[in-house]
Amino acid sequence: xxxxxxxxxxxxxxxxxxxxxxxxxxxxxxxxxxxxxxxxxxxxxxxxxxxxxxxxxxxxxxxxxxxxxxxxxxxxxxxxxxxxxxxxxxxxxxxxxxxxxxxxxxxxxxxxxxxxxxxxxxxxxxxxxxxxxxxxxxxxxxxxxxxxxxxxxxxxxxxxxxxxxxxxxxxxxxxxxxxxxxxxxxxxxxxxxxxxxxxxxxxxxxxxxxxxxxxxxxxxxxxxxxxxxxxxxxxxxxxxxxxxxxxxxxxxx
Ligand SMILES: [Zn+2]
Numbered sequence: 370x371x372x373x374x375x376x377x378x379x380x381x382x383x384x385x386x387x388x389x390x391x392x393x394x395x396x397x398x399x400x401x402x403x404x405x406x407x408x409x410x411x412x413x414x415x416x417x418x419x420x421x422x423x424x425x426x427x428x429x430x431x432x433x434x435x436x437x438x439x440x441x442x443x444x445x446x447x448x449x450x451x452x453x454x455x456x457x458x459x460x461x462x463x464x465x466x467x468x469x470x471x472x473x474x475x476x477x478x479x480x481x482x483x484x485x486x487x488x489x490x491x492x493x494x495x496x497x498x499x500x501x502x503x504x505x506x507x508x509x510x511x512x513x514x515x516x517x518x519x520x521x522x523x524x525x526x527x528x529x530x531x532x533x534x535x536x537x538x539x540x541x542x543x544x545x546x547x548x549x550x551x552x553x554x555x556x557x558x559x560x561x562x563x564x565x566x567x568x569x570x571x572x573x574x575x576x577x578x579x580x581x582x583x584x585x586x587x588x589x590x591x592x593x594x595x596x597x598x599x600x601x602x603x604x605x606x607x608x609x610x611x612x613x614x615x616x617x618x619x620x621x622x
C-alpha cells in the first residue's frame with residue numbers, strides 16, 4: 370500500500386472566541402475559522418481523516434449557546450459542508466472508504482462519524498473512553514455513537530499503513546491524535562489537527578483551549594521534533610493565515 374495523494378477538504382467554518390486561540394488575550398470576539406477534513410488516496414483505496422461537523426449544525430448555529438451568555442463557538446455550515454456531500458464531490462460514498470481516522474471526539478472532527486457504519490473508525494482508546502463518559506452528561510452529543518459504528522481502538526503511536534503514522538498527541542483532548550503522511554508530491558506532511566490550532570501555538574507556545582496544558586505542550590514538543598527530523602510540511606488545525614495558502618480539493622499535496 371502507498372499513499373498517492375493527500376487532499377484537503379474544506380468542511381464549513383466555525384466562529385471561535387479569540388481567547389480560545391490565544392488564552393493570554395481576554396478577547397471573546399469570534400474568529401471565523403476553517404474546518405478541514407483530509408482524504409488520502411492510496412493504492413488500497415481512500416482513507417478519510419475526520420468527518421467534519423454534524424449535519425444538524427446546518428440548522429443549529431446556536432448549538433453551543435446558553436441563555437444569557439455569548440456563545441464562544443458558533444458553527445457555520447451549509448448542507449454541502451456535510452461529509453456525505455463532500456465525499457460525493459470526490460466521487461465516493463461513505464462505504465467506499467477503506468477506513469476513517471477519527472482524530473478526536475470534538476464536534477468539528479467527529480461530527481459525521483455516524484455516516485460510517487460500514488467501515489472501521491480508528492480512534493485512541495482514551496478518547497473512546499472519554500466519549501463514553503461524555504454520554505452521561507445531560508446535554509450529550511451522540512453524533513459518534515450509533516450502535517452500528519465499529520471503532521478500532523488503538524493506544525499510542527500507530528503505523529496505520531506504509532506512509533501513514535498516527536501520532537498520539539494528548540492535551541487538546543485526552544486521547545487526541547495527529548497524522549504524519551508521506552506523499553509522492555510533497556514528501557512528509559504533518560497534520561497537527563488540534564494539537565495546534567494555529568502556527569502561533571506551535572511555534573511560539575501561545576496557550577490555546579486544551580483539556581491538559583502540560584500534556585498539550587509536551588505533544589507540541591513531540592510534533593516539532595518529528596517535523597524537524599522528517600522535514601515535514603506542517604498543516605495546522607484551524608489557522609486562518611495558513612488558510613490563504615492552502616490548496617483545497619481537487620488540488621493535492
Ligand atoms: Zn477542531
